[in-house]
Amino acid sequence: MSAAKTEDISTVDVGIVGGGPAGLMSAILLARRGITAAVIEQRSEQEIRTTHRAGILEAGTVDMLVQADIGSCVLTEGHEHTGTILSFDGTQVRIPLKEAVGRSVWLYPQNEVFTDLARAWQEEDGEVHWSVSDTAVSGLTTSTPAIDFTDSDGRARRIEAKMIIGADGSRSVCRRSIPEDVRTDYFTEYPFAWFGILCEAPPTAPELIYANSQDGFALISQRSATVQRMYFQCDPETNPDDWDDEAIFDRIQSVLGSATQLKRGPIISKNVLPFRSYVCEPMTYGRLVLAGDAGHTVPPTGAKGLNLAFTDVRALIPRVEEFLAAPDGGTAALEQYSQTALDRVWKAQHFSYWATSLMHNRPNDDAFAYRRRRGEFDAITGSPEGRAYFADGYTGWA
Ligand SMILES: Cc1cc2nc3c(=O)[nH]c(=O)nc-3n(C[C@H](O)[C@H](O)[C@H](O)COP(=O)(O)OP(=O)(O)OC[C@H]3O[C@@H](n4cnc5c(N)ncnc54)[C@H](O)[C@@H]3O)c2cc1C
The missing domain is CATH 3.50.50.60 (FAD/NAD(P)-binding domain)
Known part of the structure; x- marks a missing residue:
């Protein structure tokens, strides 16, 4: 044409x-x-x-990059994650994605x-x-x-x-x-945001850790051998400059509990990311x-x-x-x-x-809400069917 x-x-x-x-x-x-x-x-x-x-790339996204034949480095520079960890009040459970549904995700x-x-x-x-x-x-x-x-x-x-x-x-x-x-615009908003950082440190863990505690949500992610990406739940109005490096790491560590010790290093970027769900039809x-x-x-x-x-x-x-x-x-x-x-x-x-609802605390959560979510966490992580449900969605369905 x-x-x-x-x-x-x-x-x-x-x-x-x-x-x-x-x-x-x-x-x-x-x-x-x-x-x-x-x-x-x-x-x-x-x-x-x-x-x-x-x-995090689903296997189908990786396939598209490879099949497009554009010389993508995803298979050489990316890291295949065959599992991901969910943590609630310091109890960590690994969801074995590949074992559960035959698919992994890739960090790239x-x-x-x-x-x-x-x-x-x-x-x-x-x-x-x-x-x-x-x-x-x-x-x-x-x-x-x-x-x-x-x-x-x-x-x-x-x-x-x-x-x-x-x-x-x-x-x-x-x-x-x-x-x-x-x-038609369909949308819903959330009463929380993510405080994201990049820090110069080696990886805290080889796979992602999605964690929740009474202090809210935190995510341990990776970028490279020397720079890491992490997040914790915050109020959408938070000013990143109000948080110094030690306070940030202390918050993430308190959500993680003692099962994993954070690798700390100089924070080179911090920002607050409000988010919402939206669909245009x-x-x-x-x-x-x-x-x-x-x-x-x-x-x-x-x-x-x-x-x-x-x-x-x-x-x-x-x-x-x-x-x-x-x-x-x-x-x-x-x-x-x-x-x-x-x-x-x-x-x-x-x-x-x-x-998002499973892993975050809402400002008006009462003791019932918190314990109900613990029940949901146990139901998802405690059986092959629950783990497969999470893995199926996380890896992008068949
Ligand atoms: C902190 C964070 C973490 C995320 N983590 C993940 C993850 O782990 N996995 C995942 O799948 N997704 C994740 N996402 C979402 C992902 O980044 C986006 O969904 C993705 O970028 C969408 O791609 P896109 O091409 O549709 O839009 P974009 O990447 O936003 O690209 C749209 C482009 O259009 C340009 N543009 C806008 N207006 C105009 C205009 N008027 N004229 C010309 N150009 C214009 C913009 O500058 C932009 O470059 C994350 C997002 C954030 C913010």
Whole structure:
């Protein structure tokens, strides 16, 4: 299919807003099918490369990275985790993911996923505009949708396409361009947030530890041999500067209990991450489709966000090809994508909400609520069926 460029207008099959995992993976897989795409991204490549977010990849996400044949280092630099640990009041139980459901997860930071994808797209000579501003989409219900933006040199530009993928994250401009009477926004908020740190220390544990105690939630995660990622539950209004390093480590240690001793080191980054659950239905409007966080966000407890971005793309690409084979024949293929994606999104919403509720304390929790959650923890960790239920959702279902 064709790609033509004039000085300020590019004409491609698919215009993509957002150069995160959903946008770049879509562009690469479309190119493999001979479909031309152009990507615009409001942040610089360097800024995305150095922003720390997801770390846990489902086996299906790893398969997509490998099968895309982009030279991803996931199998050489990533770490397979065949289990994960749940801890309640210091009682630790390992959920043997692989043994329970035959699948593992992989620790491979989102920055590395981004680096792989951005390098592959540039090696394909794919059109990408970093550091853009003033993004606007138009003509979504016509045969000539377009993306207008200002490029990094301050020049007004336009991408004309046969359809647009809105992969522009949780504050999506594309989503907001769907009229309010056409879309339904489903969301719920949580009365807590995560206080996240990066510290220079060796790993405290070889696998993730999700912990709860009377002090709330904590997560021990890993990044590399020398830098670690950890979180603990906090009030959404918390100012990170009010916490010094020792107070942070003491809080995480108190949630962990004595079974695991934290490896401490200089904290090089700290931030507070409020979160909520959100779904936009449908994830399509005319010739626009939403993919990834633009269509849905989940609390990070279930480690689902990046993985959902990839499963959206997996469902989307064949439907884009179907649509482009006869673009004037209607948008049924794009509506089918929305339905397929939403079926999985709601399963992931449930898992993320459930895991969040199990592992966090709400401000108004009474003694009954706390002991009931202990009962739930024992039910999940205490039988092969309970462990398999957790493992099935955590690894991303069959
Ligand atoms: C602390 C934290 C931990 C997480 N842990 C995990 C985990 O372990 N596992 C997991 O699967 N997920 C996790 N997630 C979620 C994961 O990071 C996101 O779900 C994932 O980034 C979604 O990818 P995306 O491509 O849809 O969106 P994004 O990565 O947000 O990419 C969207 C891009 O669009 C760009 N953009 C936005 N607006 C515009 C515009 N107007 N014009 C041009 N560009 C625009 C943005 O700059 C951004 O780069 C975590 C998230 C956080 C915050």
